[in-house]
Amino acid sequence: MKKNILDFSYEELVEEFSKFGLEKFRVDQVWDWIFKKKAFDFNGMTNLSKEHRALLSERFYIGIPELLDMQISKIDKTTKFLWQLEDGNTIESVLLFHPDRVTACISSQVGCPVKCAFCATGQSGYVRNLSAGEIVAQVIAMEKERRVNIGNIVYMGMGEPLLNYNEVVKSVRILNHKKGKNISMRRISISTVGIPEKIVQLANDLPEVKLAISLHAPTNYKRDLIIPMNRKYSVEEIIHAVKEYQKITKNRVTFEYILIREFNDFVDDAEKLAELLRGIGAYVNLIPVNPVETDSEIKMERPHHWAIERFKEILDKHNIENEIRREKGTDIDAACGQLRRRHITSRKAKQTK
Template sequence: MKSDLPPLIGMSFEQMVQLCHDAGAKPVHAERIVASLFRYYNSDISAIPELPNILRSYLAEHTSMFEPECTALQQAEDGTRKLLLKMPDGREVETVLIQGPGRLTQCISTQVGCAVGCTFCLTATAGLTRNLSAAEMAAQVIAGQKIGDFKVRNLVLMGMGEPLHNYDEVAKFVRIASDPKGMAFSPNRITLSTSGMVPAIYRMIEDKLPCNLAVSLNATTDEVRDRVIPINRKYPIHTLLEAVRAYIKARGNKRVLIEYVMLAGVNDTVEDAYRLCELVNGMGCTVNLLPFNAFEGSPFQSPDDAALSAFREILVAANIIAVVRSSRGNEISAACGQLKTEVAQRRKSAA
């Protein structure tokens, strides 16, 4: 990819229409470009059918095309697949395909590494290298669509990185993904997960970003959350949930997902369960209880089944929808909190 030219897959439909206009071609050709990119996953400008030569030449001169190299592909027994993708600058990111009945959910990375520093997350141990562009996020989707047995139906921005630390590019990607003239995913099938970037949540409200919101809460007291999610020292639980309630109200009481990674002896007590009920009371949210996915060097452990069940039953008794989410792709380190590129791990081991 020519790094000084904008990638075509990172452009909105309106930008593609403008390209056609600038080239002296008809706007209808923008629809053919979109179909080639996002329906047939074609990464070669010269192979896009039915384009006038003047437009083909203009695109070659003013835009670029790239397809990340898949340097590793692993598959778990449950059908989960993890792709390691090398971007044009040599940096690598992971994306995960989670098998469902007749469909795929794809977990998208938004950064190379992460700066938030959640203590239960393997990605955090690598630190942040750089943000990904909207084009690099779109490229992950295309790579996933190419290898999947089924069409990718759901996108979750829960891979490497904190999406709201990279707001502009993430918002651009979400709009491309949700545009009927772009990737054509329903906004209800796109979920953005955040560790609690409060100002960016308000920005999502203002921008009417077309996606669902998930919030990684993971504690019921500021004392514990300060320890497991350091950003809590800046945006404590009360401030975060105030923003979430504002989001729900602005979105017409649309349900928000509260993610709660269960850490044995840290946040899994009966008292925690009752406090969580109080925190989300009346919010109309769904609580996802995620057993901690272990990785080498972590001090945490997952609670046993009895503790998980008791915690969930307290929430359900308070009329809160609560689901214990099973780990997928654990043996290939593709489960929640386990993503970290193999290259980064090798570098750390060699240091």
């Protein structure tokens, strides 16, 4: 049975190639074709002999997902991708364009088990974890489709990365490897709702990788209402893990805070958030909610402009570094999970006809 060559780390592939007599430098050649030249067929790797190409084709395949849909913002070039995997499941990825860099937001799971009230991904259910190769493939497939060089990666697409810990860590190491994408660890971020023991483990395994916490409320009462997993891992436990993480890494931690009108945008919320983050090297991203259809009793409506500014001013007063995130791709389905959800709904509708 053929194996996805992208699921192998460099060291694993060296060992695998040696089993059938291929030298280490052949791994260098193959990775150069895949990661640098975006060649996804062994037959096109012309510096390998025909015999070697045939040998590789017999044992491996290059698991690049099929592009089902791509939306490009006319405003800022933000690009949303819907991919179909080998088993027919779909995932999303996003490219964000900045003046000095291109950032990829990539998925780590098919769907998501966390079911945050404000997220379309969780509303469409959880299917499975992605393999390291399926995670890596999103990056090189986007580069080929849009002819760009991705310099920053954020694990902030579909899924909770720390619930797929081993494959996520493996994919980071593949993307960081000098023979692969060669992306600096410091340009890779992992965003999580907060799984305390995995946060500490991440500090030990990948101390240079950046950490972002999807917090979205400063108290357990409010966080329970929008992030069901908070009932298992409390705000206090997450903050304790962040402090342990910082002892090990000395890294500043980003806190994502989605602002929802008349739910978590009050003065009291801002004051409690500032108190919670006191003494932590923290940076807060304030994100006006992207309205989605949801079963939650909480209405997902954007706060008034003055309420957003008021929240920011309170954090400023307490010397909590923060910014209001500028929206990208407002003219496309840029919120995570929207494209996949629409595709699933459309497919179900066709099946019932």
